[in-house]
Amino acid sequence: MAAIEPKTATLKNGKEVCIRTPVAEDAPRVIRYLKTVFVDDRFFMTTEEEAQKWQEPEREQKILHENYLDDNKLILATEMNQRIISLSNVHAGERNRNRHVGQMGISILPEYRGNGLGTAIMQAMIDWGTAHPVIEKLALGVWADNAPAIALYEKMGFIEEGRKVREVKYADGQYDDCICMYRFV
Template sequence: MAEDIDVTIREALPEDASQIVEVSKTIGDQTEFLVADEYGENMPIHLLENQLETIHDSDNQLLLVAVVEEQIVGSASVRTSEEKRVSHIGEVGISLLKDYWGIGLGSVLLEELMDWSQQTGKIRRLELTVQKQNERAIHLYEKFGFQTEAVMTRGASGDDGRFLDVLLMSKMID
């Protein structure tokens, strides 16, 4: 379990940008489950630093990092839209280095995201997408009350070019 290792969960800071990019690259090499996002390997570090500062200063967006021995080993985020009609929806994302799968760290991160989201008083719905083949992640989300709303056929493509189904899952938090 996550309690057996010394993990610090904290908000990401601009100075974490380089490590976040490196960890994202490594996770991308370890699994095809990761969906590339704006913390991806192609973003210039100075732009990521600016983005991390904006997220850190935001009251309706959050990026957490999991740190072991001063090294980032994963991240978890909630993002919202600036569009008023959908600003109550938080999009959840979690990624961990493969060495940290199956020890409860995903549960710890998801619980932190959910607690924070409830405390904002603004976010009313959490949603995420997950590849149908990622059974471990689906189990985690279901354990925390997320329900499948839709199956997006050919919602992603695998490393070998095959199409993969993706689930849209959500949880109401108010």
């Protein structure tokens, strides 16, 4: 089972949030979050249109339940006033030769960014990865023009290990590179 003890974090603006593992009953609120966060999908691989298929309550319930039961897949939801304001995850590799690598992802609703929440969530994921019996390396990919995310990852000890050139192509024909970053735990 991949779950953490719920953690309270105080943001720079003094507001308190709860970082915890979501369960199947959270599906409607997770869907509400996904509908909002993908409105600005520039920094994600998934487009808003593609994300719409995730917004089926039964599918979401199943994903949350399966992740909860899986030792190697952590999802974290951050709540403020009963509303989910961030989702993040670490998924360990599924093959014998990459089980030691946890791939990470994080998103926060726009109005809650820049207040230290990303730092608190990344720390919770790093703590989980550090305590995990198999994970040795945490890894992620970030678009080269996503300065706030790169600053967060560098702050949390992540180092660039390579760059996938023109890995992303937007509908307007523009490209971006994907910077691969890692840290050992």
